[in-house]
Amino acid sequence: xxxxxxxxxxxxxxxxxxxxxxxxxxxxxxxxxxxxxxxxxxxxxxxxxxxxxxxxxxxxxxxxxxxxxxxxxxxxxxxxxxxxxxxxxxxxxxxxxxxxxxxxxxxxxxxxxxxxxxxxxxxxxxxxxxxxxxxxxxxxxxxxxxxxxxxxxxxxxxxxxxxxxxxxxxxxxxxxxxxxxxxxxxxxxxxxxxxxxxxxxxxxxxxxxxxxxxxxxxxxxxxxxxxxxxxxxxxxxxxxxxxxxxxxxxxxxxxxxxxxxxxxxxxxxxxxxxxxxxxxxxxxxxxxxxxxxxxx
Numbered sequence: 001x002x003x004x005x006x007x008x009x010x011x012x013x014x015x016x017x018x019x020x021x022x023x024x025x026x027x028x029x030x031x032x033x034x035x036x037x038x039x040x041x042x043x044x045x046x047x048x049x050x051x052x053x054x055x056x057x058x059x060x061x062x063x064x065x066x067x068x069x070x071x072x073x074x075x076x077x078x079x080x081x082x083x084x085x086x087x088x089x090x091x092x093x094x095x096x097x098x099x100x101x102x103x104x105x106x107x108x109x110x111x112x113x114x115x116x117x118x119x120x121x122x123x124x125x126x127x128x129x130x131x132x133x134x135x136x137x138x139x140x141x142x143x144x145x146x147x148x149x150x151x152x153x154x155x156x157x158x159x160x161x162x163x164x165x166x167x168x169x170x171x172x173x174x175x176x177x178x179x180x181x182x183x184x185x186x187x188x189x190x191x192x193x194x195x196x197x198x199x200x201x202x203x204x205x206x207x208x209x210x211x212x213x214x215x216x217x218x219x220x221x222x223x224x225x226x227x228x229x230x231x232x233x234x235x236x237x238x239x240x241x242x243x244x245x246x247x248x249x250x251x252x253x254x255x256x257x258x259x260x261x262x263x264x265x266x267x268x269x270x271x272x273x274x275x276x277x278x279x280x281x282x283x284x285x286x287x288x289x290x291x292x293x294x295x296x
Contacts, residue, residue, distance in 0.1 A: 001028055007068065014047035014067070020058025023176075024048060028066040045072030053080035059177035061163055063117055064132050073127045074119075075161075075180045084171030085179065090162040091116045091144065093185035095267075098151050101134070101158065105142030106182070112140045115163040118148075121184055123155055129181065133158065137165075157186040188220040190269030194262055198275060203282040207249045214243040214264045214271065224265045225295060230258040238295040245295050255281045 002008050009031030015024055032047045047070040050060055067074045077086045089106025091114070101118060105111045116136050119129035134146040152158070160182040167174045191214045198210030214223055225245045227236040231252055238245065252258050261274045 018052035023061045031069045046076030051078030061176040062178040090182045091160040096187040099148040117161045157184040188268035191271035194273040196275040226263045228261040
């Protein structure tokens, strides 16, 4: 940024670091490019690159840096960095509820009492750290809760960065060791409604198919579907990672007005809808057994 605060950018990558006991704090990097490793190794498309094959490589603290329009990722690590650090996962977000963000250690990467920084990012494919949203300390189990100053916009999400406060959390690395940023976490999108497509009239002992679609587009999965059917005492229940379910081989053995009542629930909320079908008697009907009803 120039002296007038204009985001001019840089002529190359942001920062490349090696050695040990280095702190990279509170920088702003605009439009940095990849390329430090083009001759000696793979191109590392990161604004901040840790690359060192020396046995003296040690803890590097990377916190509260703003990266906009970067080359691909905010922090990356060269292949010579020990796998104990390269593969260590930062804190994960388990819930975004308004301005309250809760989380825990990354899967398989316990990080007791670690510092957790929350960064704002948009939803495009480039990893960025557009703003530092909060900085908190996890408890001894690695769990944390942070409070944002305002709720996230619909086109924004959160990435986390974690830094140890004691030795031995990540292999033999000491306190103050940071890792790469997390994946993008977005607030759960609650179901706002359902559509049920299928016949509204039918005959006894005749199988029918109904399709349930959860609204809106982009609703958060997984979704638990519960379908209660007239004359069936036990509801059909399934959990799917998509916003649509098909109920097949639905039939009734008696005439009358029948309903399918569908409830769809995810981490953010619930939607409910009923579909009515009028079943009439069928002369000389002999069918009474079909395959079990299937939800998929």
